[in-house]
Amino acid sequence: MGKFLLRRFLYMIITLFLVFTGTFFALASIPGNALTAKIVKLPKAAQERVIEKYGYDKPVVERYVVTLKNALHGDFGESIVKSGDTVQKILATRLPATIRLNSQQIVLGVLIGIMLGIIAAMKRGGPVDYGILIFCMFVTSVPSLVIALVLQLYCAGDAGIFHLPIIGWPKGVDMWFGGWEYTILPTIAGALFYVAGYARTTKIAMLDSIYQECTTTARAIGMSESKVVLHHVVRNSFIPIITFLPGTIAGVLAGSLFIESVFGIPGVGSYYVRSVTGRDIPMILGMTVFYSTITIVSIFITDILYGIVDPRIKIINKKD
Amino acid sequence: MNSKTNSVKLPASERYAFVDQETLQGDEVVRKNIGYWADAARRFYKNKVAMFFLVILVVMIIMSILGPIISGKDYITIAGGEKNIAPNSKYWFGTDSMGRDLFARAWVGLRASLLVAAVASVVQLVIGCLYGAIMATVGGIVDEIMMRIVEVLSCLPNLILVTLLLVVFGNGYIQLLFALSFSSWTGTARLVRGQLLKLKESEYVLASKALGSSNAHRIVKHLLPNTVGLLILEMAQAIPSVIFSESSLSFLGIGLMPPNFSLGSMLAQGQTAMAFYPYQLVVPCVLLSLLVLSFNVIGDALRDALDPQLRN
Numbered sequence: 001m002g003k004f005l006l007r008r009f010l011y012m013i014i015t016l017f018l019v020f021t022g023t024f025f026a027l028a029s030i031p032g033n034a035l036t037a038k039i040v041k042l043p044k045a046a047q048e049r050v051i052e053k054y055g056y057d058k059p060v061v062e063r064y065v066v067t068l069k070n071a072l073h074g075d076f077g078e079s080i081v082k083s084g085d086t087v088q089k090i091l092a093t094r095l096p097a098t099i100r101l102n103s104q105q106i107v108l109g110v111l112i113g114i115m116l117g118i119i120a121a122m123k124r125g126g127p128v129d130y131g132i133l134i135f136c137m138f139v140t141s142v143p144s145l146v147i148a149l150v151l152q153l154y155c156a157g158d159a160g161i162f163h164l165p166i167i168g169w170p171k172g173v174d175m176w177f178g179g180w181e182y183t184i185l186p187t188i189a190g191a192l193f194y195v196a197g198y199a200r201t202t203k204i205a206m207l208d209s210i211y212q213e214c215t216t217t218a219r220a221i222g223m224s225e226s227k228v229v230l231h232h233v234v235r236n237s238f239i240p241i242i243t244f245l246p247g248t249i250a251g252v253l254a255g256s257l258f259i260e261s262v263f264g265i266p267g268v269g270s271y272y273v274r275s276v277t278g279r280d281i282p283m284i285l286g287m288t289v290f291y292s293t294i295t296i297v298s299i300f301i302t303d304i305l306y307g308i309v310d311p312r313i314k315i316i317n318k319k320d
Numbered sequence: 321m322n323s324k325t326n327s328v329k330l331p332a333s334e335r336y337a338f339v340d341q342e343t344l345q346g347d348e349v350v351r352k353n354i355g356y357w358a359d360a361a362r363r364f365y366k367n368k369v370a371m372f373f374l375v376i377l378v379v380m381i382i383m384s385i386l387g388p389i390i391s392g393k394d395y396i397t398i399a400g401g402e403k404n405i406a407p408n409s410k411y412w413f414g415t416d417s418m419g420r421d422l423f424a425r426a427w428v429g430l431r432a433s434l435l436v437a438a439v440a441s442v443v444q445l446v447i448g449c450l451y452g453a454i455m456a457t458v459g460g461i462v463d464e465i466m467m468r469i470v471e472v473l474s475c476l477p478n479l480i481l482v483t484l485l486l487v488v489f490g491n492g493y494i495q496l497l498f499a500l501s502f503s504s505w506t507g508t509a510r511l512v513r514g515q516l517l518k519l520k521e522s523e524y525v526l527a528s529k530a531l532g533s534s535n536a537h538r539i540v541k542h543l544l545p546n547t548v549g550l551l552i553l554e555m556a557q558a559i560p561s562v563i564f565s566e567s568s569l570s571f572l573g574i575g576l577m578p579p580n581f582s583l584g585s586m587l588a589q590g591q592t593a594m595a596f597y598p599y600q601l602v603v604p605c606v607l608l609s610l611l612v613l614s615f616n617v618i619g620d621a622l623r624d625a626l627d628p629q630l631r632n
């Protein structure tokens with residue numbers, strides 16, 4: 001296990017390094033960026049000074065070395081579009097909104113998914129099972145984007161059913177535990193996509209453990225049905241579900257790109273979209289590294305979890 | 321149950337009777353020998369829900385080609401005084417904020433979404449197959465290096481990577497297809513590699529080798545037919561996910577740029593007019609959902625149909 005983890009960890013570092021290098025040179029090859037748009041109206045001397053300030057007068061390789069050295073100390077440079085913005089500052093101000101949105105989405109999605117999975121497994125073959133199947137098919141097929149827009153159209157605003165706010169996000173004291181009316185719709189929009197996956201996994205895991213010997217034994221010694229389900233079936237089914245979680249975190253984070261844009265949430269995702277459309281090179285670089293780190297780390301954790309849950313995985317990985 | 325009670329009560333001579341050779345042959349049930357594909361097709365056609373959505377999908381494809389011709393209005397002509405008109409007998413889906421016919425625009429947008437999804441998933445399959453096949457057949461150090469590349473690529477956050485590539489290469493069909501296919505093939509490559517390695521080790525391939533078959537014969541007769549089913553399923557999974565990515569990117573204004581547009585860009589337009597003209601949002605929403613739903617249902621039915629364990 002230790003050797004396996006060390007190898008995965010090394011890959012993680014190499015991948016991150018490659019992401020950084022690839023992103024840097026790809027961005028360096030863009031003909032126009034935020035800087036060229038910013039200085040186009042300035043006089044020649046001022047133009048040169050601004051270019052010098054951001055270091056764009058130096059050759060690409062030298063810039064790469066400098067940027068890499070700074071990045072190792074956690075400094076990705078200053079935003080070109082808005083002076084004074086750094087990746088750290090953006091993360092500090094905008095990450096809370098994204099974290100709250102994403103954790104609410106995960107909690108809601110996973111809970112509903114597991115519950116539906118349990119119900120479907122208990123009532124397998126009946127109309128309830130079939131209904132859940134159709135529901136899952138429906139929520140995986142309707143893009144989160146469409147769900148978000150439809151919720152906005154019919155549930156929010158003066159014309160909506162619930163008069164919820166269309167856009168916005170709680171600030172200040174309400175940042176973590178308040179202003180729920182703002183968070184309901186984006187949470188539902190992002191959560192529904194994950195319901196189906198968790199429902200299916202739970203159902204399969206439950207059906208597996210329902211027919212296991214320990215469950216039969218528990219029934220045979222006269223345990224009540226609810227106790228059997230809770231203590232044996234559900235508990236044994238959690239293992240495969242837990243290995244799913246890190247992947248969901250990465251997915252939800254990527255999904256917040258457009259959910260945040262739709263609902264005007266001041267999170268990291270909407271900022272990334274804005275820096276991409278504004279060609280704000282240092283911020284795009286920093287954000288890409290940030291997103292990649294989260295994804296790579298969650299894949300790493302998934303691997304570890306798989307290794308713990310299923311010892312066979314290691315052997316397969318060695319063969320690869 | 322019945323045989324059990326019988327076996328207790330009756331002596332052996334009464335339980336068994338001699339069987340005449342001729343009557344035995346007469347009773348033999350001859351089952352028509354149907355191949356794997358014929359059987360899979362039969363099972364797919366029996367799935368009524370899947371057939372229903374297949375019809376819907378075909379209708380949508382036909383409409384994406386013929387739609388603008390049917391309504392007789394093209395998707396760029398701006399009718400000056402007729403902006404934001406609700407659906408009526410002249411404009412079946414209404415007009416948008418610039419006075420363009422939404423009926424024609426919806427089908428042309430659907431065409432773009434379909435086109436991108438189809439090409440991107442075919443590219444994904446072709447690259448994935450070739451890459452996976454090379455890994456499986458060459459093996460050794462080449463396999464090792466190629467596998468490392470796959471591992472690095474599949475660790476990247478997909479949507480972020482696509483966004484980045486679009487920033488670097490610009491917005492157009494070719495660039496979008498390139499960006500969407502950049503890392504999507506890694507899963508297919510792994511799948512194909514695994515399947516080929518499994519098949520190469522299997523007994524019937526070994527038997528065929530022992531009988532002196534050529535390499536080409538084994539590939540055509542054994543390796544290909546046993547991989548096609550997997551690839552069909554992979555395609556059925558790839559198409560909805562490409563439609564998802566494409567529409568969200570176009571919605572954010574990073575995917576297709578005007579004059580090109582897809583259902584995603586129509587969603588963005590619809591959102592700005594949502595409060596006053598909801599139909600402008602509903603039309604692309606319904607089409608997009610219906611499109612993905614059809615692909616998902618058909619994909620599910622294919623999975624059931626192609627599963628050899630369910631064969632009967």
